Amino acid sequence: MALAIFDLDNTLLAGDSDHLWGVFVAEKGIVDPEEHRRINDRFYEDYCRGELDIHAYQRFALAPLVGRDPQELARWHEAFMRQYIEPIILPRGVEAIEAHKAKGDTVMIITATNTFVTAPIARRLGVDILLGTEPEQDEQGRYTGEIVGIPTFQEGKVRRLEQWMADNGADLSGSWFYSDSHNDIPLLERVDNPVAVDPDDTLRAHAERKGWPVTSFR
Numbered sequence: 001m002a003l004a005i006f007d008l009d010n011t012l013l014a015g016d017s018d019h020l021w022g023v024f025v026a027e028k029g030i031v032d033p034e035e036h037r038r039i040n041d042r043f044y045e046d047y048c049r050g051e052l053d054i055h056a057y058q059r060f061a062l063a064p065l066v067g068r069d070p071q072e073l074a075r076w077h078e079a080f081m082r083q084y085i086e087p088i089i090l091p092r093g094v095e096a097i098e099a100h101k102a103k104g105d106t107v108m109i110i111t112a113t114n115t116f117v118t119a120p121i122a123r124r125l126g127v128d129i130l131l132g133t134e135p136e137q138d139e140q141g142r143y144t145g146e147i148v149g150i151p152t153f154q155e156g157k158v159r160r161l162e163q164w165m166a167d168n169g170a171d172l173s174g175s176w177f178y179s180d181s182h183n184d185i186p187l188l189e190r191v192d193n194p195v196a197v198d199p200d201d202t203l204r205a206h207a208e209r210k211g212w213p214v215t216s217f218r
Contacts, residue, residue: 002174005161005187006127008111008118010180011197012093013085014218017121018113019044020084025064028076047112048185048200054133054153055217058114058146062135065116065143073143077120085121092217093197094125096178101126106170110161110187112153116143131160132138144160157187182206 009016016098026033043083046052051145065073094183100107106128108149109122114131122130133151134146138176150156165171177184184200196214207214 002013002103002105002176003172004097004105004107005175005177005191006093006097006109006186007115007177007179007181008105008109008121008195009180010110011217012090012097012109012125013121014088014090016044016113017085017117021080021122022061024076024084030064030076032173044065047183048195050202051156052153052183054151054156055110058133058135058151061114062116062143062145062147065135067142070141073116077116080124081120085124085192089125090217096217098128099124101174104177107129108164110152110157114147114152124170129164131157136200137207140146154183155186157184159185161190188212 006012009018019040021054022036025031026036043052043057043060054127057097063217066164075158097107106129108131109127111118113132114135116135117128118132119130131152133153134144134148136148138144144172151162165169172191175196176193177188177191178195179188182200185203185206194212196203196212198216199207199214204214
């Protein structure tokens with residue numbers, strides 16, 4: 001039984017859930033729309049260049065959640081799923097998940113996006129194991145605006161996966177990883193079967209040099 005690992009944003013989704021959450025809170029008027037969009041777009045550009053300060057970004061992304069009642073946040077997320085996520089779920093990505101399940105593989109999503117945003121998406125995609133950046137919560141279950149542990153970004157994805165494998169007696173024999181982003185090259189280099197999915201230009205060039213398969217879920 002092999003690990004079949006999937007990135008989420010722009011791999012299983014035809015868009016970036018992290019960035020779209022920023023659009024959602026701006027459109028709802030939860031934050032100042034103009035300022036939030038400007039900063040959100042700047043962080044996304046940093047991500048695309050591979051220069052994102054993940055800690056600064058997470059403080060920004062989590063700020064609208066701080067101190068909010070969990071039931072209110074759940075209602076927000078239900079609306080977010082309907083309006084922004086359902087329309088961008090890629091059927092071919094879901095088919096790839098199901099194909100690995102049919103082979104008996106252990107399917108996992110690893111994403112830099114925080115687990116508040118991504119846990120409901122993973123459930124919707126039928127994936128039980130999610131490694132994402134973990135937001136800190138207080139004793140009442142309210143978000144503090146900080147993160148705990150290693151953020152699942154760039155080399156952090158490798159470190160968090162290593163922790164998970166040590167805890168679960170797993171290894172990378174026969175493993176797969178599907179991703180669109182050059183930020184994921186550290187993990188793509190570690191698995192037995194790296195797959196570039198609708199890759200950015202940097203990842204495409206790297207995959208071609210390495211002879212990795214390049215495919216599309218779109």
